[in-house]
Structures are given as C-alpha cells and as structure tokens.
Amino acid sequence: MKVNATFCLLALAFLGEQTANALSSEMRDAIKMVVKYPPHIDVKPGSFIVELDGEPARFSIGKQYHLLFSGFSVNADENFDPALLASLPGVKRVWPVKLRTMPAEPSTANITYPNLGFTGKGVKIGIIDSGVDFNHPELGNCWKTPGCMWQYGADFVGDNYDSRDSHAIINPLPRPMDCMGHGTHVAGIIAAQGPKVTGVAPDATMGMYRVFSCPKNGHNPSSDDVILSAVEAAYKDGHDILSLSLGGGGWPEDPLAVACSNLVKKGVIVVAANGNEGTSGLFTAGSPALGRGVISVGSVDNWNNTGSAISITTKSSVKSIMSSTPGNEEIPFFFDKETQLVAVNDESDSDLGCTNTTQSLSGKIALIKRGVCTFDKKAANAQAAGAVGVIIYNNVEGMLSPSVTDPTINIPVVIIAEADGNEGTQRDIITVESTTGGQMSPFSSFGPSPELDIAPLVSGPGGNIYSTFPLKLGGYTSLSGTSMATPYITGTIALFKQAHPEYTVGQIRRALITSAKPRVSKATGYNIHPYKSGGGLVNIYDAITARAHFFPPVLSINDTTDGLPNGDTRNFMQLGMRWAQSSVTIKNLDANKSARIALTNAASESLSSWFANGTFSAVPRTAPESFDPVPNPSIFTQVFAPQLLGSNLLAPGEQRELEVFIVSPFGLKEEDRFFYGGYLNFTLTWDGEDDSPKTYTVPYAGFNGNYRKQDVLSDPKEELPILTDDEGNPVSELNNFGVSGSKPLIANFRLELPTRMISLTLLDPENKTLGFLPEGYGEYVPRNQQGPSSFISYSIINGTVFEDKEATQPVQVPPGNYRVRLQALRPFGDPGKQTDFQIWDSPIFSVS
Ligand SMILES: *[C@@H]1O[C@H](CO)[C@@H](O)[C@H](O)[C@H]1NC(C)=O
Ligand SMILES: *[C@@H]1O[C@H](CO)[C@@H](O)[C@H](O)[C@H]1NC(C)=O
Numbered sequence: 001m002k003v004n005a006t007f008c009l010l011a012l013a014f015l016g017e018q019t020a021n022a023l024s025s026e027m028r029d030a031i032k033m034v035v036k037y038p039p040h041i042d043v044k045p046g047s048f049i050v051e052l053d054g055e056p057a058r059f060s061i062g063k064q065y066h067l068l069f070s071g072f073s074v075n076a077d078e079n080f081d082p083a084l085l086a087s088l089p090g091v092k093r094v095w096p097v098k099l100r101t102m103p104a105e106p107s108t109a110n111i112t113y114p115n116l117g118f119t120g121k122g123v124k125i126g127i128i129d130s131g132v133d134f135n136h137p138e139l140g141n142c143w144k145t146p147g148c149m150w151q152y153g154a155d156f157v158g159d160n161y162d163s164r165d166s167h168a169i170i171n172p173l174p175r176p177m178d179c180m181g182h183g184t185h186v187a188g189i190i191a192a193q194g195p196k197v198t199g200v201a202p203d204a205t206m207g208m209y210r211v212f213s214c215p216k217n218g219h220n221p222s223s224d225d226v227i228l229s230a231v232e233a234a235y236k237d238g239h240d241i242l243s244l245s246l247g248g249g250g251w252p253e254d255p256l257a258v259a260c261s262n263l264v265k266k267g268v269i270v271v272a273a274n275g276n277e278g279t280s281g282l283f284t285a286g287s288p289a290l291g292r293g294v295i296s297v298g299s300v301d302n303w304n305n306t307g308s309a310i311s312i313t314t315k316s317s318v319k320s321i322m323s324s325t326p327g328n329e330e331i332p333f334f335f336d337k338e339t340q341l342v343a344v345n346d347e348s349d350s351d352l353g354c355t356n357t358t359q360s361l362s363g364k365i366a367l368i369k370r371g372v373c374t375f376d377k378k379a380a381n382a383q384a385a386g387a388v389g390v391i392i393y394n395n396v397e398g399m400l401s402p403s404v405t406d407p408t409i410n411i412p413v414v415i416i417a418e419a420d421g422n423e424g425t426q427r428d429i430i431t432v433e434s435t436t437g438g439q440m441s442p443f444s445s446f447g448p449s450p451e452l453d454i455a456p457l458v459s460g461p462g463g464n465i466y467s468t469f470p471l472k473l474g475g476y477t478s479l480s481g482t483s484m485a486t487p488y489i490t491g492t493i494a495l496f497k498q499a500h501p502e503y504t505v506g507q508i509r510r511a512l513i514t515s516a517k518p519r520v521s522k523a524t525g526y527n528i529h530p531y532k533s534g535g536g537l538v539n540i541y542d543a544i545t546a547r548a549h550f551f552p553p554v555l556s557i558n559d560t561t562d563g564l565p566n567g568d569t570r571n572f573m574q575l576g577m578r579w580a581q582s583s584v585t586i587k588n589l590d591a592n593k594s595a596r597i598a599l600t601n602a603a604s605e606s607l608s609s610w611f612a613n614g615t616f617s618a619v620p621r622t623a624p625e626s627f628d629p630v631p632n633p634s635i636f637t638q639v640f641a642p643q644l645l646g647s648n649l650l651a652p653g654e655q656r657e658l659e660v661f662i663v664s665p666f667g668l669k670e671e672d673r674f675f676y677g678g679y680l681n682f683t684l685t686w687d688g689e690d691d692s693p694k695t696y697t698v699p700y701a702g703f704n705g706n707y708r709k710q711d712v713l714s715d716p717k718e719e720l721p722i723l724t725d726d727e728g729n730p731v732s733e734l735n736n737f738g739v740s741g742s743k744p745l746i747a748n749f750r751l752e753l754p755t756r757m758i759s760l761t762l763l764d765p766e767n768k769t770l771g772f773l774p775e776g777y778g779e780y781v782p783r784n785q786q787g788p789s790s791f792i793s794y795s796i797i798n799g800t801v802f803e804d805k806e807a808t809q810p811v812q813v814p815p816g817n818y819r820v821r822l823q824a825l826r827p828f829g830d831p832g833k834q835t836d837f838q839i840w841d842s843p844i845f846s847v848s
C-alpha cells in the first residue's frame with residue numbers, strides 16, 4: 001500500500017513535470033528563435049541581429065560582431081522570414097534591429113571641487129555619437145595629427161543614413177564630422193579646452209565614432225547594427241572609457257546592452273545615458289544603460305543656465321528667455337509686424353504639437369506645450385502647417401533651452417517658463433540662476449530595470465548645460481538631457497582613472513556610487529528615491545580620495561519577506577514586519593589606521609506607479625507625503641546591522657562583511673505596490689581624526705511585497721483589456737466580426753510593468769488554440785507609456801491568425817465562435833511555465 005501510494009505520487013509528480021516540460025520546450029524553441037517586439041517599438045524593417053550561443057566567435061554573414069557580441073546582422077527585403085536564420089545551428093536568438101535616439105532635450109556646469117590637478121591626461125575616451133566638429137577652436141581644431149586631442153574614431157553612417165529605411169545608404173565619410181550638434185556638445189562637456197567652455201577632462205585623448213547621420217524631417221535615429229560595429233571598433237582602439245549618450249527601450253538582454261556588458265568584463269568603463277522619459281514614470285531606464293556593470297547616468301539640473309537669450313515684454317515686466325539654436329544669430333525671434341499667437345491643436349487632439357496640426361498656422365506663431373515628442377518634431381509640424389515661429393512653454397518648473405537641431409527648420413523656436421505660458425527683441429548671451437539647480441531633472445528616466453536593478457547608478461549635471469556646438473550652427477549652445485550628464489560623468493571618471501590607474505572597473509564604479517551625494521527633494525525635504533537618482537550627484541573629489549570601499553555598492557532587493565528570520569534572537573523584528581536581508585563588505589583602505597563604523601539610515605520617499613485605488617499613475621505616487629494628514633514615521637524603512645553591536649572597529653586594511661537587515665516601511669500596504677528605498681550611511685572615523693568623519697552611502701531599493709506575484713496587465717478598473725471596434729468603441733454585440741467587408745474587432749490592453757513575453761491567441765470554444773493574432777506576440781516588451789502612440793497596445797481580430805510567432809504562416813479561421821486569450825509573463829517568470837503568466841480570456845464572439 002505504502003509503496004504503491006508513493007509510486008503513485010511519484011508518477012503524478014513526474015507527469016506534472018512532463019507536461020510542464022512539453023510546454024516549455026515548445027515555448028523555449030520560440031524564445032530561442034525570433035524575438036518580436038510589440039508594434040510601438042521602432043525597428044529597421046528587414047534587418048535582424050543574430051545572437052549566437054557561447055562566447056563571441058567568428059561568422060561571416062552581413063555585419064559581423066565577434067569582439068563583444070557573438071553574432072552578425074542580416075539585411076534582407078521586408079518579406080524575409082527570420083525563422084530561417086533561427087534554424088541555423090548555433091543560433092541563440094534573432095533580434096529585430098532597434099532604432100536608437102539620443103536622449104537630448106533641449107549650460108558648462110560650474111561645479112567646483114578642490115583642485116586635485118587632474119585633467120584626464122593619458123586617459124583614452126571613446127564617444128559613440130553624431131560625430132564632432134573637430135574644427136572647433138575649443139575642440140582641438142585638428143583630426144588625428146600628432147598632439148591632437150582626436151586620435152581615434154571613424155564615421156559609420158555618412159550624411160544620408162536613415163535607419164528607418166530598409167535600404168538605407170551607408171556611405172561613411174573619411175572623418176566623423178558632426179552635422180547636427182549632439183556629439184560636438186557631448187565632446188565639449190568631456191574635453192573642451194576653453195576659453196568659453198572647459199570640459200571636465202580637457203587633456204584626455206579622444207575618439208569619436210559617428211553613428212547618427214544628418215537629421216531629416218525632425219528624425220535621425222540610428223540603429224543597433226551600426227552602433228554595435230562602432231562599439232566594437234572603439235573596443236579595438238583600446239579606450240579606457242566609452243561614453244554613450246544614446247538609448248531606448250530597456251532590457252539588459254538587448255544586443256547593445258550585452259555588448260556593453262562584455263566591454264565591462266574586458267575592463268573598459270562604459271558610461272551610458274539612462275534616458276529622458278522620466279515624465280512617463282517608473283521603468284523608463286533604457287539600454288545600453290541597463291547592461292551589467294554599465295554606469296547608467298541620471299540628470300541633475302544645473303545651478304546656472306547659460307544661453308542665447310531674447311527679451312519678451314509681458315504685461316508686468318520684461319523677461320529674458322532662452323532661445324533655441326536656430327533662434328539665435330541666424331534666425332532671430334523677431335517679427336516686424338504684429339503676428340498672431342495661436343495655441344496649436346493637433347490630430348491627437350492635444351496642445352503638444354506632436355502630430356499634424358488640424359488648423360492652419362499660416363503666418364502665425366505657434367504656442368506649443370512641451371512634452372511627449374522632441375522639440376524638432378514640434379517645430380517641424382508647426383513649420384509644415386505654415387507657422388512663422390514657435391513658442392514652447394515648459395510643462396514643469398524651471399527653464400531649459402530647446403534643442404532644435406534639424407537643419408530643415410528655418411523658423412525661430414523659443415521656450416518660456418510654465419508660469420509665462422499663459423501670457424520684443426534683443427539678443428545676448430546671458431546666465432540666469434535656475435530655480436531647480438541641484439534637483440533631479442524631471443525628464444531624467446526612472447529605474448528600476450525590468451529585473452529590479454537600480455538605474456541610474458549615479459547622476460550628473462545634465463539640465464541646461466552650456467557647451468560647444470558645430471561652428472556652422474553657432475559654435476555654442478545649452479542643451480539638456482541625460483545625454484549631457486553622461487559625458488560629465490565620463491569626464492570625472494577620466495580624472496579618477498588618471499589618479500588611480502590601477503583601479504579596476506568595479507572599484508571605480510563602487511567609489512563613484514558610494515561617494516555620490518543623495519538628492520533631497522526641495523518640495524518635501526525627503527531623500528529622492530534611488531530609482532530616480534542612483535547614488536546621487538557624483539562628487540569626484542570624494543571618490544578619488546575615498547579611504548574605504550564598499551561592495552556591492554548598491555543593494556537591489558527583489559522582495560520583502562514576512563515573519564522572523566529563522567531561529568532569530570534579534571529583538572528588532574516585530575511581528576508583521578516585512579524585511580530583506582543583504583550584506584555589504586567594507587574595506588578600510590588605510591594601511592595604518594583603524595576606523596570606527598557607524599551606520600545610519602537615510603530613508604527615501606517610496607514610489608508607486610499606482611494610485612491608492614489601484615489604477616495607474618505615470619507620475620509616481622510618493623510616500624510619505626501623499627499620506628494625509630501627518631506623515632507617519634513608520635512609513636520609512638529601517639535598517640539594522642546587528643554585527644556592529646558586537647564590534648564597530650575595522651582594523652587597518654581590514655575587509656569585513658556586514659549583514660544588513662532592511663525593514664520595509666511598516667505603514668505601507670502591500671497592495672499599494674510601493675518600491676521603498678534609501679541609503680545606508682556608513683560614517684567612518686579613522687584613529688585620531690575624530691573631527692573629520694567621512695560618510696559613504698550605499699543606495700538600496702526593493703519592492704514592498706512579493707514582486708513575482710504582481711500583475712503586469714492594468715487594473716480592471718481601467719476597463720482594460722477590452723474588445724472594441726476599430727475606432728476604439730466598446731462593442732456590446734459580439735457577433736459577426738472579421739470577414740472581409742465587415743469591421744475587425746480589436747483586443748486592447750495595457751502593460752503596467754515590462755514583460756518578458758506576451759501573446760494573444762485565438763481559441764475555439766473548447767479552448768483549443770488556432771494561432772496568434774496579427775501583432776499578437778512580443779518579447780522583452782517595455783511597459784506602456786503615456787505617449788499617444790504608446791499608451792495602449794492592441795491586436796486585430798479579423799479572421800486571420802498565424803501559426804508562427806513571426807506571423808509568416810497565415811491561417812484563415814472558419815466562421816464560428818471564438819475567444820481571445822491574452823497571456824503576459826509576470827516579473828521574473830519562466831516563459832516555459834504556464835503558471836507564471838497572467839491570463840485574460842475575452843468573452844466569446846462570433847466570426848462569420
Ligand atoms: C551662478 O552664477 C552666479 C552669477 O554669475 C554666480 O555668482 C554663481 O556662483 C553661479 N553658481 C554656480 C553654481 O556656478
Ligand atoms: C563659469 O565660470 C567661468 C569662469 O569663472 C565664468 O566665466 C562663466 O560665466 C561661468 N559660467 C556659468 C554658467 O556660471
């Protein structure tokens with residue numbers, strides 16, 4: 001009996017396993033094959049990047065990558081079936097070629113440190129960008145001549161590369177001259193040589209790898225296949241640091257992120273912009289910033305804004321406002337007759353001007369709200385509608401200069417502060433003090449990564465940075481973006497590298513993060529969450545002179561646990577607390593003096609993407625201040641390092657691992673889905689130095705609950721998912737859809753967390769799968785954002801389904817009754833496990 005029963009259980013367990021495996025091998029094959037992005041991610045038609053198993057190896061198809069990424073790119077016509085590539089032996093994945101933009105929105109930060117005398121001399125820095133105006137007097141006025149700052153680099157695109165075109169012409173020029181300005185601005189922040197702009201590391205040896213071509217119609221995205229080649233070329237040139245002010249939709253598995261991770265493994269410091277999508281909320285960090293070991297950079301607003309200005313007479317006073325690049329010398333914001341100002345209304349029924357305007361702007365000045373799309377795009381749309389000038393008003397506090405870089409824009413563009421958006425001429429370069437100096441820039445993207453890693457890791461000045469610009473475009477301008485913060489951090493690392501050439505990439509990253517200064521919200525007085533600012537604003541003086549090292553330098557925590565630690569005698573835990581255990585190793589670098597350690601907790605605001613009623617909030621809800629009326633002190637984290645109660649002394653040169661308990665905010669409910677965070681403040685006092693203790697901070701962040709269980713689809717209160725007609729109207733009569741001539745049915749849904757895999761399949765009433773809906777399969781999918789084109793995802797139900805994920809094998813479904821099944825993988829889920837998916841089944845409808 002007993003034996004039988006055991007056998008029976010074993011058999012059941014085995015069968016269960018079998019079923020799971022059968023499912024998983026089918027799905028695993030799919031994962032192995034061709035990655036498909038959701039439709040709102042821009043890709044280069046007919047181009048793919050093939051990722052191979054194992055260490056980087058040699059292959060000979062298309063563009064080959066064998067240094068940092070194992071694989072090759074393939075260019076074919078748009079009907080090419082990428083599944084053919086997936087069937088090649090040794091192929092790991094086939095990736096669509098993602099398009100990349102430069103996270104620049106539209107002054108040199110005058111941040112002064114005690115001068116240690118480092119200038120970046122002897123340090124080699126590679127930049128992947130739009131090229132550089134190397135004829136600029138402050139950027140060497142030379143190219144690869146002896147003694148020239150520019151010793152490396154090449155053009156990878158030419159002037160006419162349009163990555164959106166599958167037959168794009170790549171016609172590299174002999175030298176990477178910049179035609180749009182971004183790269184020249186970035187280069188100046190690192191290494192401009194004065195007198196007007198002095199870069200952070202003016203004596204560094206530089207390389208420029210041009211991957212962005214000249215803009216057309218407000219666009220000039222580059223693409224991963226080109227960028228990968230440039231990154232490999234930069235690696236061959238042996239740079240110490242590679243700086244990438246570019247990015248987009250973020251997963252650490254992206255080919256570009258993988259190449260950058262491999263670059264880090266090979267000992268190169270990689271610095272990358274975290275992205276400019278902060279106003280879309282959490283999970284907006286991009287790749288390659290999310291590559292493992294890559295230093296992802298957030299942006300802090302400058303204290304002073306410098307730029308070309310114009311004066312505007314308002315009802316009460318005369319105000320100076322920043323003007324854009326074309327709005328300066330060549331195209332003044334000057335109208336000799338009275339010109340009407342009109343607020344635009346665009347096809348998306350908004351005042352953002354991101355789509356064509358619905359009214360004629362002929363002879364008028366367009367007033368457009370900032371946000372959603374680039375200044376270039378807004379200006380191009382207004383110009384197309386006949387506008388003679390554009391005023392963009394800010395949608396947040398503070399001022400910034402609009403970056404209009406598209407040379408086809410020949411009308412002046414200016415920006416005014418939000419306060420003036422509801423209400424003459426003379427030009428000058430002025431510096432005005434910013435009301436937001438030292439604060440995180442609102443545009444700076446939030447982490448975490450889809451796998452809850454903290455991003456950005458550090459922040460640098462990126463809001464309103466005055467730097468060099470191509471001579472043809474005026475020579476100097478102010479721009480804002482994590483694109484500007486990135487070269488700033490690159491420059492500071494060059495100083496570090498000069499000071500400590502023997503330090504490893506990991507050591508430099510640790511010193512940088514743990515000596516950065518957390519940001520405090522001016523509005524609330526609380527620390528800013530590490531998902532917004534990382535370790536905080538870099539302080540390179542403290543990093544170079546650091547006398548203790550901490551690793552890991554950030555604690556990315558997944559879940560919190562209930563109950564008491566096993567067999568625990570520690571008396572700080574109370575029943576009902578959720579907590580996480582971690583550890584930090586501290587090394588006293590001083591060979592002669594012991595140090596006393598004190599730990600304090602600098603808790604930050606907690607963040608949630610959800611309102612209290614469970615619906616989505618793009619601007620993260622913060623605790624404690626959103627808790628009325630009196631903030632409860634228990635809704636902050638608490639930290640404990642029990643070992644310090646035993647001994648807090650670190651002998652000279654000693655390295656010690658400390659167990660750390662982080663108790664999540666007691667007053668925050670699990671269903672509110674808050675991400676808590678803060679900084680472990682380790683204050684070290686060395687022997688005989690009682691008057692000058694040093695504080696190092698280790699940022700930590702995690703989820704207040706069990707993250708794996710979280711839904712990725714929007715709350716049902718938002719009335720999604722839903723079946724609608726093709727105009728978005730909900731349908732109540734679910735009959736007669738999908739034959740030619742009648743209207744298709746649309747399955748609409750919204751992702752509030754990134755998901756590794758999503759599918760929409762058509763099922764018959766017995767729940768047998770007939771195939772994938774058009775656009776019904778996606779992998780490495782970012783969460784839906786606030787933009788008009790990315791707010792919602794959808795799939796068409798029109799009688800055609802596809803047998804395969806690549807949608808090459810269409811099947812016409814016979815008339816009958818059906819339902820749609822939407823499956824989205826939950827965080828950290830296994831694509832082979834059905835139970836790891838969140839599933840929504842539609843009501844039954846009929847296709848006739
Ligand atoms: C900003 O500019 C003002 C006036 O030029 C100057 O006094 C101040 O030191 C500057 N602040 C910073 C942080 O550079
Ligand atoms: C930065 O400092 C330089 C030299 O002190 C000064 O000329 C320049 O105006 C300052 N720029 C800003 C933005 O404050």
Ligand SMILES: *[C@@H]1O[C@H](CO)[C@@H](O)[C@H](O)[C@H]1NC(C)=O
Pocket residue numbers: 356384
């Ligand atoms: C928007 O306007 C441009 C230029 O007038 C035109 O080429 C384009 O087709 C328009 N787009 C739409 C969606 O109407």
Ligand SMILES: *[C@@H]1O[C@H](CO)[C@@H](O)[C@H](O)[C@H]1NC(C)=O
Pocket residue numbers: 556557558828
């Ligand atoms: C978080 O979970 C993922 C997936 O299980 C795991 O790879 C990672 O190591 C975890 N991180 C921590 C800090 O526990």
Ligand SMILES: *[C@@H]1O[C@H](CO)[C@@H](O)[C@H](O)[C@H]1NC(C)=O
Pocket residue numbers: 591592
């Ligand atoms: C620290 O100790 C080292 C080796 O014991 C010695 O060479 C050095 O002079 C000492 N430094 C100081 C500042 O005492």
Ligand SMILES: *[C@@H]1O[C@H](CO)[C@@H](O)[C@H](O)[C@H]1NC(C)=O
Pocket residue numbers: 517518600601602603681695696697
């Ligand atoms: C933590 O350290 C930071 C940076 O040194 C400091 O500004 C802050 O006041 C400290 N907070 C606490 C609670 O110790």
Ligand SMILES: *[C@@H]1O[C@H](CO)[C@@H](O)[C@H](O)[C@H]1NC(C)=O
Pocket residue numbers: 611612613614615717718
């Ligand atoms: C949820 O709360 C937000 C913020 O208070 C509100 O805007 C929204 O309408 C609410 N949604 C529902 C479905 O109650």
Ligand SMILES: *[C@@H]1O[C@H](CO)[C@@H](O)[C@H](O)[C@H]1NC(C)=O
Pocket residue numbers: 765766767841
């Ligand atoms: C099919 O799935 C639906 C919804 O998940 C369920 O209610 C129904 O019982 C299933 N039908 C069969 C025949 O399994």
Ligand SMILES: *[C@@H]1O[C@H](CO)[C@@H](O)[C@H](O)[C@H]1NC(C)=O
Pocket residue numbers: 738739740774796798799800
């Ligand atoms: C349904 O839509 C897909 C995607 O647009 C298309 O490929 C297919 O031909 C359509 N089928 C019918 C019957 O209209």
